[in-house]
Amino acid sequence: MFQSIAKAVFGSANDRYVKSLDKIVAKINALEEQIKALSDDELKAQTQKFRDQLAAGSTLDDILPEAFATVREASVRVLGMRHFDVQMIGGIVLHRGEIAEMRTGEGKTLVATLATYLNAIEGKGVHVVTVNDYLASRDAEWMGRLHQWLGLTIGVIVPNLSEHERRDAYAADITYGTNNEFGFDYLRDNMKHERGQMVQRPFNFAIVDEVDSILIDEARTPLIISGPTEDKTDLYITIDGIVKQIDESFYDADEKTKGITWTEEGIDKIEQLLSDAELLETPNLYDVENTQVVHHLDQALRANIMYKRDIDYIVKDDKVVIIDEFTGRMMDGRRWSNGLHQAVEAKEGVKIEPENQTMASITFQNYFRMYPKLSGMTGTAATEAAEFWDIYKMNVVEIPTNLPVQRIDEEDEFYKNTQDKFKAIAKAIREKHEIGQPVLVGTVSIEKSELLSDFLDKEGVKHSILNARFHEREAHIVAQAGRLGAVTIATNMAGRGTDIQLGGNVDFRIEDELSDMPEGPERDAAIRRIEEEVAAEKAKVKEAGGLFVLATERHESRRIDNQLRGRSGRQGDPGLSRFYLCLEDDLLRIFGPDTLFARMMNSNLEDGEAIGSKWLSKAIETAQKKVEARNYDIRKQVVEYDDVMNDQRKVIYEQRAEIMDSEAVSDVVVDMRHDTVNTIVGEACPPGSYPEQWNVAGLKERVEEVLGLTPPIDDWLQEDHVEPEMLEERLVQMSDEVMNGKIAEIEPDVWQRLEKQILLERLDHHWKEHLATLDALRQVIFLRAYAQKQPINEYKQEAFALFERLLDTLREDVTSILMRSEFRFTPPPMDTLPDLPDFLTGHIEPLLGTDNSNDGDGSASRAALFGSLAGSPMAEVSPGAPGENPWAGQDISRNAPCPCGSGNKYKHCHGAVGGRPTADA
Known part of the structure; x- marks a missing residue:
């Protein structure tokens, strides 16, 4: 009672905050006549004036009133639209890193120009994030006219751009693009082997349009870049045929989670059918040998029972195309994960594409939290205000409408x-x-x-x-x-x-x-x-x-x-x-x-x-709140688990950046070799043990396997006072001599590039394997709850142990390759960095397998990312047609079909780059 009286007298906290911004709006309005009097050239010169003021020590808040007044007048002259006062309030809210909730038709796109211009003056880059490519292109063209008139540069990120075009777009003062494109470019950048290949700049400020759709609805599903695994088409078709023989009495379906569990009778029936099809390794369905079959069986059942044609997907041009549950749009190039998409393809009788393995992933929560300043705008955010604050530390501000709302909302x-x-x-x-x-x-x-x-x-x-x-x-x-x-x-x-x-x-x-x-x-x-x-x-x-x-x-x-x-x-x-x-x-x-x-x-x-009746409407709202709370729990769980991976991701990506920025990584490689020797000796000769207890045979085997050396260990053991430290010291000395001999035969700059290349390639390979292990761990860790343990805490412990093992394996792997390989080189014909292969990109919900993303360039290429050292910028390759490139120097997109008519992309044919170092292990 008291709260309602206080609200009626003093207004809500939101009303008071909005009212406090009226002082700034008054300053902006006071400058309007002065700015109006400027000529076009004088108005355009305001941008350089603001930059000079910032260089002299002024802050963005200091120049805000005059900058906003400048944008308002420029908008009148260029677009024929004048910002309302409530739009000015929205612009201030965006600049402060908050969410502006504005009704539909209140001009959010125009509001964004205010904060975008002010923050772009610094030259550090501003990202405007939209929900689809159409809006990104439209806003870049529409509002870009205003920004370009004021002297700022505009870039737009859409699919099918070349690496060069993406780099130029990110170098602009203001860059428009979709959440998926920004996220996937971040992941791709952290898979590249040269700093010069990376397209993004350090993060500065982002404005997210339809912020609730991007940071809430789509945040249940991480972005994933993946590559192909083995083809199991026959298995999908066989299991789909078996599932279609099952009736409703053999399983229990839960529509809330889209999960299905087998009944006792169902397990007996399915075991019989699978045995008849000779798919079971052992008679018991849930023996460890049958894990893969059980996984595919569950996905086939979900595909047939839970995923409905024309609701969850449509079949178009002999392909299963997912329908976005939030927008109703087709999502070409997007695929469900964990074999679910293949199971739906088998159900519909269309061509089955191979499964994919995760190579890099990140959630939208952890991606957008990397921006030092993040803001957003939408027509509907108040119902999720608590989540915006909990996850992103963003406050939701309801902006009043320019004119009173006349709409009648009936019961x-x-x-x-x-x-x-x-x-x-x-x-x-x-x-x-x-x-x-x-x-x-x-x-x-x-x-x-x-x-x-x-x-x-x-x-x-x-x-x-x-x-x-x-x-x-x-x-x-x-x-x-x-x-x-x-x-x-x-x-x-x-x-x-x-x-x-x-x-x-x-x-x-x-x-x-x-x-x-x-x-x-x-x-x-x-x-x-x-x-x-x-x-x-x-x-x-x-x-x-x-x-x-x-x-x-x-x-x-x-x-x-x-x-x-x-x-x-x-x-x-x-x-x-x-x-x-x-x-x-x-x-x-x-x-x-x-x-x-x-x-x-x-x-x-x-x-x-x-x-x-109002009572019935209230009951419906209660049901909706229940669903929203459940979805929030799912998103929160996704963030909790990804936070564990995010800490490790930061370490890996920072190490990659240090390696790429270093002129030489010899010190790192030497330390890895010495640590590897220490580990090998420590395993065979535990501290505090006697020489007769040492595993000498195992030590010899490991030294030969990892270092490629056959030292006289038996003779060393005959000496007096043998200690593990002495063995380690001699093995380090031998390995150093071998490596120094190899290095002496190769040009120093070539060797430096080779070391960096091997280190990065093996780091990427083991990170990819680590991600696959963490995915598998996350899917089963909930079983620890039956032992009265907290799954998330168990996951943290297991993930940390796995990460330590990753680092140990990486050290040993890099050492082994350099110690055991022989190198032959041919000089590179051109000093050009190769493009990364095409990847499959997905935006995968970890529990349901739902995908809400886009394939980066729509190609869904099956090229594997990590092989041997063929990924090196100097490895010998000869793709495409031999001979000179008759189209060299012409403006042909790297991803366009080659003009020669081969059917391959230009970058894989006459536009390919050759001449890279190879290693023979």
Whole structure:
């Protein structure tokens, strides 16, 4: 009671914080007339003036008012848009490293220009992170005009760029790109063997658009770069055939986790079927020898039972394409992990691609926490404010709207079943369509979109469908959803990035209708006609009630519902929103209090009758909170486990950077050799033991195996006062002599490059193996809970021991290669760094195997990353067509098809680089 009174009198903490920013906005406004009086050249010169002030000791906060006033005036002159005062507040919030929650239609894209410009003046680089390539390219082109006019450089990161193009984009003052592209470039950079190959600069400041989608929804799944393993196509097909013989009585399915467990009868049945197919090594299914078969069996069962066609994926061009559960988009090039995608391919009878092994990975949480300053903007973040603070230490600030919201949000309507609900929806849409009110219908899957489309066809209502099947026309369909009488069905509206304007979008109409018309008076007249038609149509739509947002179901997250609702009522426009629900909806069926709902609704509702009440809406919200809390726990668990790996990742990546930056690594290699000798002697001759207790045979064997030496150990042992230290000292002396002899035969600079190359290549190889081991450990560590132990603590201990073993193995491996190898060299014909091979990139959910990412260049190449020393910049190779390159010097992308017609990429054909050192072990 007291809190509500205090809030009414003093305002909430958010209101007080926003009000405190009014003083800064007043300073900005006070400068407006002064900045307006500047000529274009004087306004452009402001950027250099600010840089001089920073060099003289001023801070970004000192120059903020004048910088923001400069951007506002430049925006008026370049874009024809003036920032509102509430947008200035949003810009200050972004600059301070906080999250600006702004309603849809309030101009978040324009707000970002303020903080972006201010922070880019320093020249350290600003990253603007978007949810898809379309938005990255659009914003870079649209807002880039403003920044370039003010003298800043712009870069954009999209798939299929060459390494050179990426490096240039990151070198720009402001770089636009998607979260996946930024994350994958970071991982790729830390797999390269020369500092000059790396494309990213040190992190400085990032603004994340749709911050809740990127840092919350997609943060359940780490980014993964992987390479191929052995092909098991026949095994997938055989097990899929076996699973299809299983009926529901043999397993228990949990829709909440998409997990499946076998019943006792199911285990007996499956053992029999697998034995008949000769797939079991031993009769007992869960013997260790059958581990691989059990894994594939579980994935095949999940693929057949839990993953539904046209909901979780579609089949297009004989390929299984995942559908993003948050945006409804197709995710070309993305694949589920741990054999799940292959199991779905076997289920659908399409070509099965090989599995992949992790080579590098990072979570979005740990990637974005590397930025010294991180901010974000979205229309819906308040419901996740606690998580933003816990994980990222980012405060959520609700920015008031420029004009009061006029949208009416009606109570939810409940029906007994899906059939009744869709009949009511079709009827409501027809009524609104007849009066000219545009309707935006939100569905949760392609299946539901097409079902509703059938109902509307029966009602005779013309409509457009926006889902993964019609992805290409997305922006154009959404842009015209506010036209008179328009009916648009959309699968998930999260992060669509296109404003729905009442009466239609002028720019898109010009693009659609006048694209072939040349510049001139006729085109100008046509543009004026379109503008007049849109203005007249907007007035009619407003009179009809504005945009009607109709949702066919509640999503698991309240934010997705709010994003859909927020499409209506932008900038003070009228609007209406209503949700239609039934007992068969996934949210109510899986997470709702089903017994209470079923009893009440089945006994009290007639067929086709609806009920609506605040109590029912509250029950739905409670179910959503339950799901959100569960998803937060999953994300928190992902972070906890990745934090363990992140500490190790930092060590490995820092060591790689030191190796690449060093002119020579001889000292490191010598220390590794001496430590290896120490370890070998220590294992055979434990401290405090007597010579007769030593494992002399094992010592000889290890010295021969690792060092390639056959020292007279038996003679040494005949001497008086033999100590392990004496053996170690003599072995070190012998190994040093052998290595010095090899080094003397090779040019010093060549030897330095070779040592660095071997050290980096073996470090990468063992890190890759370590990641695979940690993946396997994470999947079974939960079993320790049965022994009353905390799985995360057990994981930390095991991971630390594994990391120590990695370092020991690395030392021994590098020593062995250098001691036992003979080297032959040919001089490199060109001083050019090779590109990394193409990788498979994934954004994998560790528990469910869900992937929310993009293949870096869409190629899904099967080239292995780590081989022998062929990865060296000097190793002998001769790929592609022999002879000179007739296209040398031409501007041909490294990833483009070679002009010779071979079918290979240019970089693997006539654009390939040869002449590298080889090693014969």
